[in-house]
Amino acid sequence: MAPDGPGQVPYGYPGGPGGYGYPTPSGYGGHGPQTHGSAGYYGWPGLQPMPSNGMGTASLVVGIISAVIFCLWPIAIILGVLALIFGTIGRGKARRGEATNAGQALAGIICGAVGLVLGLGMLAFVIATA
Structure with missing residues (x-):
C-alpha cells in the first residue's frame, strides 16, 4: 500500500x-x-434446528421392553400403550418435518402393539387358569 x-x-x-x-x-x-x-x-449462515427424534426413539425402546417382558403383563400393557402413544406423536413430528426417524417411530408402534397383545394374552391366560 x-x-x-x-x-x-x-x-x-x-x-x-x-x-x-x-x-x-x-x-x-x-x-x-x-x-x-x-x-x-459475517460467518456461517444460520443453522437448521436439530430434529427432535425423542418420541420415536422412546417409542421403540418402550415397545421393545413391552414385548420382551410380556410375562409381567401389567407392566407390558402399560408400556405397550405408552409405545403406541409415543410412536403416534413421533410419526406426526416426522410428517411435519420436525423429526427424521419416522421408521423408528413406526417400529415402536409395531413393537408396542405386539407387547400390548402379548400382555393382554398373558392376562387372559392368568384369568383362564385361575
Whole structure:
C-alpha cells in the first residue's frame, strides 16, 4: 500500500475483493458490512434446528421392553400403550418435518402393539387358569 492511501487492495487482503468476509474499517474502501450479510455480520449462515427424534426413539425402546417382558403383563400393557402413544406423536413430528426417524417411530408402534397383545394374552391366560 502506498503511504498516501490504500489504493488497490491486493487480492486476499481483508476488505478487498475475495477478502474472506472480513469487515473493512471505514474510510478504506472495499465493501461495507451491509453489502455481504443481511444483518451486518459475517460467518456461517444460520443453522437448521436439530430434529427432535425423542418420541420415536422412546417409542421403540418402550415397545421393545413391552414385548420382551410380556410375562409381567401389567407392566407390558402399560408400556405397550405408552409405545403406541409415543410412536403416534413421533410419526406426526416426522410428517411435519420436525423429526427424521419416522421408521423408528413406526417400529415402536409395531413393537408396542405386539407387547400390548402379548400382555393382554398373558392376562387372559392368568384369568383362564385361575
